[in-house]
Amino acid sequence: MSQSDNSSSPGIRIAGVSKVYSGTSRPAVDDVSLDIADGEFITLLGPSGSGKTTMLSMLAGFVSVSGGKIEIDGRDVSRQKPHKRNLGVVFQQYALFPHMTVTKNIAFPLQQRRMSKAQIAAKVGEALKLVHLEEYADRLPSQLSGGQQQRVALARAVVYHPRALLMDEPLGALDRKLRDELQREIARMHRELGMTFIFVTHDQHEALTLSDRIAVFNEGRVEQVGTPSELYERPETLFVAQFLGESTCFRGTVDVSAGVLRCGGFTPRAPRLDARLDGSDGVAVIRPERLELHTDAAAVPAGHNQVRGTVTEIVYVGNHHQVGLRFPDGTSGSAMRLAGRSLPAVPGEEVTVSWDPEHQSIVADPADEPTSGRAAEPLGAPAGT
Amino acid sequence: MSESALKPGVRAGRDGGLGWGLKIVVGLIGLLLIAPTAVVIPMSFSSGTTFQFPPEGWSLRWYESFFTSERWMRSLLTSVQIGLLVAVTATVLGVAVAFGLNRAGFRGRGAIRSLMLAPLIVPSIVVAVAIYGVFLKWQLNGTALGYVVAHTVMALPFVVTVMSTSLAGYDRTLDTAAATLGATAWTTFFRITVPLVAPGVLSGFVFAFVMSLDEVVIALFLQTPDIQTLPVQMYNSITLEIDPTIAAASSLMVVATSIVLLMPQFVRRKRSTS
Numbered sequence: 001m002s003q004s005d006n007s008s009s010p011g012i013r014i015a016g017v018s019k020v021y022s023g024t025s026r027p028a029v030d031d032v033s034l035d036i037a038d039g040e041f042i043t044l045l046g047p048s049g050s051g052k053t054t055m056l057s058m059l060a061g062f063v064s065v066s067g068g069k070i071e072i073d074g075r076d077v078s079r080q081k082p083h084k085r086n087l088g089v090v091f092q093q094y095a096l097f098p099h100m101t102v103t104k105n106i107a108f109p110l111q112q113r114r115m116s117k118a119q120i121a122a123k124v125g126e127a128l129k130l131v132h133l134e135e136y137a138d139r140l141p142s143q144l145s146g147g148q149q150q151r152v153a154l155a156r157a158v159v160y161h162p163r164a165l166l167m168d169e170p171l172g173a174l175d176r177k178l179r180d181e182l183q184r185e186i187a188r189m190h191r192e193l194g195m196t197f198i199f200v201t202h203d204q205h206e207a208l209t210l211s212d213r214i215a216v217f218n219e220g221r222v223e224q225v226g227t228p229s230e231l232y233e234r235p236e237t238l239f240v241a242q243f244l245g246e247s248t249c250f251r252g253t254v255d256v257s258a259g260v261l262r263c264g265g266f267t268p269r270a271p272r273l274d275a276r277l278d279g280s281d282g283v284a285v286i287r288p289e290r291l292e293l294h295t296d297a298a299a300v301p302a303g304h305n306q307v308r309g310t311v312t313e314i315v316y317v318g319n320h321h322q323v324g325l326r327f328p329d330g331t332s333g334s335a336m337r338l339a340g341r342s343l344p345a346v347p348g349e350e351v352t353v354s355w356d357p358e359h360q361s362i363v364a365d366p367a368d369e370p371t372s373g374r375a376a377e378p379l380g381a382p383a384g385t
Numbered sequence: 386m387s388e389s390a391l392k393p394g395v396r397a398g399r400d401g402g403l404g405w406g407l408k409i410v411v412g413l414i415g416l417l418l419i420a421p422t423a424v425v426i427p428m429s430f431s432s433g434t435t436f437q438f439p440p441e442g443w444s445l446r447w448y449e450s451f452f453t454s455e456r457w458m459r460s461l462l463t464s465v466q467i468g469l470l471v472a473v474t475a476t477v478l479g480v481a482v483a484f485g486l487n488r489a490g491f492r493g494r495g496a497i498r499s500l501m502l503a504p505l506i507v508p509s510i511v512v513a514v515a516i517y518g519v520f521l522k523w524q525l526n527g528t529a530l531g532y533v534v535a536h537t538v539m540a541l542p543f544v545v546t547v548m549s550t551s552l553a554g555y556d557r558t559l560d561t562a563a564a565t566l567g568a569t570a571w572t573t574f575f576r577i578t579v580p581l582v583a584p585g586v587l588s589g590f591v592f593a594f595v596m597s598l599d600e601v602v603i604a605l606f607l608q609t610p611d612i613q614t615l616p617v618q619m620y621n622s623i624t625l626e627i628d629p630t631i632a633a634a635s636s637l638m639v640v641a642t643s644i645v646l647l648m649p650q651f652v653r654r655k656r657s658t659s
Binding site for chain 2: 060093108
């Protein structure tokens with residue numbers, strides 16, 4: 001099963017697309033542009049209400065486009081009805097036809113394409129094999145588990161070789177174990193089919209493990225598009241830094257000529273600063289696994305940024321310890337210490353915290369954000385204690 | 386068992402179901418509801434010529450009298466014909482109304498929904514007098530059309546209610562899914578929507594039929610010697626002559642309506658197990 005009819009095509013192109021629902025003033029999707037390559041696994045990631053599902057609905061044609069256009073292989077499909085777009089869609093609640101058996105559900109799109117009975121039987125068999133549900137062919141959806149139902153939905157959505165497979169939080173209704181299992185299935189299907197997958201989720205782990213690229217949505221806009229490691233290691237906005245993974249965030253003023261961020265009390269070096277940020281408020285973002293803790297300030301490696309901090313809390317998480325920190329300027333943060341390594345301090349003690357400036361990102365500071373990292377918040381001691 | 390052993394404070398009988406006090410009340414209410422039927426059915430098999438309970442002897446003579454009487458048979462036929470016509474028209478209209486209320490977003494939907502239930506709330510004698518007055522002017526009294534129109538109005542609330550419940554449970558994502566799979570709106574409607582709401586349509590049809598079969602107040606006003614429904618014939622027979630044929634007629638009606646009302650449930654059960 002390979003997708004071959006249009007391999008030289010530019011894929012799916014979202015060009016300046018907006019959506020304003022009637023009766024609302026704030027756009028649900030605001031001037032989003034995104035090029036999706038043929039065969040790519042792209043994830044639209046964001047919190048609820050960020051516009052990712054609306055974007056997917058516009059791609060599928062359930063929701064009309066208010067501005068901009070959507071092109072598939074160079075053809076504008078913005079005004080096309082859903083049943084003409086030849087896309088596969090998988091819904092969070094499976095949306096299997098309850099009165100049809102598994103076989104009939106999967107055969108449905110093929111019947112719409114007026115295929116012969118023999119062709120349908122062959123393709124349904126192939127699809128059932130793809131999702132390992134051959135023995136369940138004659139069951140009704142109500143006789144299957146949630147995970148099995150979602151597999152049927154996947155089979156039904158790819159059996160007619162659509163141009164792309166769109167998935168709206170497909171694992172959202174499943175419990176943890178099934179979710180992991182189906183995640184691997186989806187990754188395998190993507191490898192085997194070579195089809196373009198467009199995946200919507202609010203779960204950062206799903207996004208990081210499955211995707212070739214991730215587009216992070218916030219308030220209707222795309223904050224950043226990149227590979228999982230680009231987004232995690234080099235977040236371009238504070239939102240991306242905080243939505244994907246944990247981080248310690250120092251706030252200050254950017255000084256491009258000196259190559260530093262001027263925080264209250266200390267000035268971490270910051271290489272490769274964006275000149276446009278000069279003189280404005282900036283945030284230094286460092287991931288927990290990049291923070292090193294030292295009892296002796298002399299042990300700090302050369303070239304590292306360093307600051308004194310107080311250990312507020314140590315949480316054992318199995319394979320690592322999470323170390324809560326509080327800095328003199330009021331910033332709270334967290335560091336990670338792999339299990340097996342000795343802990344440098346107990347809560348209440350001061351340590352020297354250091355990190356390689358190469359591993360920090362400096363992003364613009366949107367004024368109204370809280371002062372500490374989202375994920376770090378629960379670790380920080382309440383103000384005033 | 387093991388559960389009550391774990392919770393010594395809870396009396397064993399509690400989690401078994403209803404307490405015995407509640408059981409008695411439920412039993413009494415059930416008895417009250419069944420009592421008339423329980424009297425009528427044995428009476429219909431009586432061999433006496435007057436109403437006797439319990440009957441002194443047994444016979445099928447009143448059933449014979451029922452099935453051989455031209456008057457009874459004609460009113461039975463009338464009732465069934467009107468009932469079927471009412472069921473068809475009320476189902477078509479009621480299903481359309483329910484779809485409209487469920488799917489179209491317009492102002493005053495709540496008002497229309499309440500208005501649809503009016504025939505259930507207004508005392509039927511009031512409705513009957515009003516219909517009688519209007520039908521006199523329109524010359525619909527004593528016509529089959531008159532019965533069908535009047536009974537359709539009375540049956541609509543049942544159909545709309547049953548259908549609305551059925552549509553409320555219908556997941557519109559299925560329509561969306563069908564569209565992405567390449568189905569047109571027509572195909573989606575006939576292959577997905579219709580099969581899934583069919584039990585609701587069937588229930589509505591049955592309710593409408595039984596409602597018409599049962600209705601006596603309006604039918605009394607609309608009757609002429611030429612056209613009388615079974616309930617009217619029963620009423621007339623009891624005022625004019627005392628004859629246990631009516632017990633036979635009643636028993637048949639009870640059995641027939643019970644079968645008709647239970648039908649949708651059997652259909653549903655069969656579907657879910659197959």
